[in-house]
Amino acid sequence: MYSEKTIKHFKEPKNAGEMQNPDGVGEEGNFKCGDAMKIFIKVENNIITKITFLTYGCIAAIASTDMLCEIAKGKTLEEAENISAKEIADELGKLPQLKFHCSIMGQKALKRAIEDYRNKK
Numbered sequence: 001m002y003s004e005k006t007i008k009h010f011k012e013p014k015n016a017g018e019m020q021n022p023d024g025v026g027e028e029g030n031f032k033c034g035d036a037m038k039i040f041i042k043v044e045n046n047i048i049t050k051i052t053f054l055t056y057g058c059i060a061a062i063a064s065t066d067m068l069c070e071i072a073k074g075k076t077l078e079e080a081e082n083i084s085a086k087e088i089a090d091e092l093g094k095l096p097q098l099k100f101h102c103s104i105m106g107q108k109a110l111k112r113a114i115e116d117y118r119n120k121k
């Protein structure tokens with residue numbers, strides 16, 4: 001059902017955890033399952049320098065958000081906003097279709113974190 005890479009990102013996420021003094025925070029809930037996601041970002045010169053997440057989500061949510069963080073690090077805010085679900089799934093190997101709604105929770109939270117950062121500026 002899941003690729004080895006997905007299992008690895010689920011078991012050993014590099015970007016899980018709360019961030020102290022983030023520049024932006026975004027939250028997203030998943031109406032299908034009731035789970036939740038929170039993303040924290042640090043931004044310097046329009047570049048995401050640090051990104052972490054907290055979630056009550058499942059394997060797909062944790063692995064895909066950890067991969068999202070890996071992809072988003074070092075990107076401009078505009079590039080990070082445009083990271084697609086396909087890009088994340090391609091990097092992970094594959095994700096079951098029925099878990100698609102879990103895999104986009106991180107992206108939505110990231111967009112809100114970027115919005116939060118822009119509103120604070």
Ligand code: FES
Pocket residue numbers: 030033034035056057058059060061101102105
């Ligand atoms: S089942 Fe809730 S995030 Fe996947």
